[in-house]
Amino acid sequence: MTEPAVAARLTRELASALKHEELEGFYQDLHRRPETAFAEHRTAAKLALRLRAAGFTVTEGVARTGVVGVLGNGDGPVVWLRGDMDALPVREETGLPYASAVDGVMHACGHDLHITWLAAAAEALAAGRGGWSGTLVVVGQPAEEAGGGAAAMVADGLHARFPRPDVLLGQHVAPGLAGFYPHTPGLTMSATDDIDVVVHGVGGHGSRPESTVDPVVTAAHIVTRLQTVVSREIAAKDSAVLTVGEFHAGTKPNIIPAEARLALNLRSQDPRVRERILAAVRRIVEGECAAAGCPVPPEVTVRPGGYPVTVNDAVLDGEIAAVHRELFGPESVFDFGPAMGSEDFSLLAPEGVPYDYWYVTSTPPDVWAAAPGEDLFEKFAAVPGNHSPLFAPDPSVLVPGVLTLVSAALSRLGG
Incomplete structure (x- = not known):
């Protein structure tokens, strides 16, 4: 484990190369062209292209449309970073200039952001190989939205074909005033x-x-x-x-x-x-x-294929939360408690491998301020959330969402 202050310092050094305009263009392109479960061909190809250009060995077609990139950098831990790719059968009503061009399909759960963060984090870590050692594995997962994508990747040999992880890390965009990074040790999703x-x-x-x-x-x-x-x-x-x-x-x-x-x-x-x-x-x-x-x-x-509870490793979550506090400030991280939402993220972790899953809040400040309610929970219930046709994350979270992944990975890779 790398100390929080060191991981935060290394992350800040890598952050200087991130270009908000480039990230925004990539994100908007994915948002305009959403693809549903196991049909994420264009999204997968774009992720694979960026990973190859960054020096990863890339395998496409894992569980039909999944992508796995492997970057070895000497001896050290194996860290997996995961992002999901699929969109939902929702007709977008945001009115955004980059709204979905596919009728009846929308990135209403923010997986376009997840892939943008994942690709940029992989590139940043590849460019900063001088500051860490080990193996980085990037997993672009299809069909999270009740499509059984994680189970399908495991059934297609994910755990046998690629380096076994020492830790699995992931995150999800969520409603809430942009600029916070909720962490919950132990049970976090249902x-x-x-x-x-x-x-x-x-x-x-x-x-x-x-x-x-x-x-x-x-x-x-x-x-x-x-x-x-x-x-x-x-x-x-x-x-x-x-x-x-x-x-x-x-x-x-x-x-x-x-x-x-x-x-x-x-x-x-x-x-x-x-x-x-x-x-x-x-x-x-x-x-x-x-x-x-x-x-x-x-x-x-x-129906077969239900999702299990998601239970973060409490020690691991505490360590990564500490890195995020060091990077973004102590007030930016809090425990929101277990959510009733569900994920198949945990199925990607081989038995006995710890994992951690946290959130990046994304509601634009003006939308948050205009929402009725006197406290956080009242406002949280009033703003558009995941799966809403009005869900529109603030572009200000593009760079921070990359940094959360980069800093978490650096905290586990060798120094």
């Missing part, structure tokens, strides 16, 4: 599961409901009843969220359909809580269908 429900009824004409078993009404009762699971079956000290995100039924107003489909999302932070909620979902669905007289039992399916 597990997530997607659940499909099929309610089987008896279809018929809208004028003769007595001859049917209406799955729409039954599914509506299920939706309402599910709202009591967290509020009435889970202890107040335990955090969980259960959301019904999809409700599909019917084809015409005067036809009672034969089935209704729901899609649920569960966020949890404790395996026992997760199992209790899953059991409650099955019980409620089966109970409502039985009460309605459905002719066939319902189907409740937990």
Whole structure:
């Protein structure tokens, strides 16, 4: 480990070569041309091109569109830096001059920023090889947005084909007044599961409901009843969220359909809580269908590929937080606590390898100042966040987001 003051000093030396205008151009280009999960061909090619130019040995096509760059620089630790590449099926409403040119697709979670930071950090560290020793591995991951990208890279031999990491590092852009770098030791993000429900009824004409078993009404009762699971079956000290995100039924107003489909999302932070909620979902669905007289039992399916909790190594997080305090000031780093959001980042770490994942806040100062609320949490809830069609990070975070990665890597590489 390199001392925080030394890592910060080396980072400041490398920062002088960063050009905000160049970073902004690269970022805006990625933002204009977003690509969804496992379709990030253009984004991957641009990352690969920059890594090769910086001296990395680059492998493309890992898990279809993933990119891995390796830069050896003598004996020392192996440090992995990860950034995700995929965009979301969201129609952008920011009105930015560089808004998405792809209808219905947007970088609404900031992965365009992540790749900009990753590419620039890799270039800066490559240019500053005289100040560190070891091996730097840069991972451009596809399909983070519930696409199973991390698991797919591991299945494609990520851990066998490339140097085993001593540490895995990553970060995420987040809402909040630009200029802060939240760190949470231990549990920092929740597990997530997607659940499909099929309610089987008896279809018929809208004028003769007595001859049917209406799955729409039954599914509506299920939706309402599910709202009591967290509020009435889970202890107040335990955090969980259960959301019904999809409700599909019917084809015409005067036809009672034969089935209704729901899609649920569960966020949890404790395996026992997760199992209790899953059991409650099955019980409620089966109970409502039985009460309605459905002719066939319902189907409740937990989709494979859910994401686990993200648990930062507490010691490692404390050390990197110390570097960021040294670099940006003691007031810039704080513990926001565990979030209900989920990530597949931790799946990239081989068993036993510590990892750390932190945030870079990005709300423009004028947007933050105009947001209603008297304290941080009220304002945080009022500004556009990740997955919003209005999410527009302040370009002022371009250079700082590079420096957070560079300084974290330098703190772990050999001196």
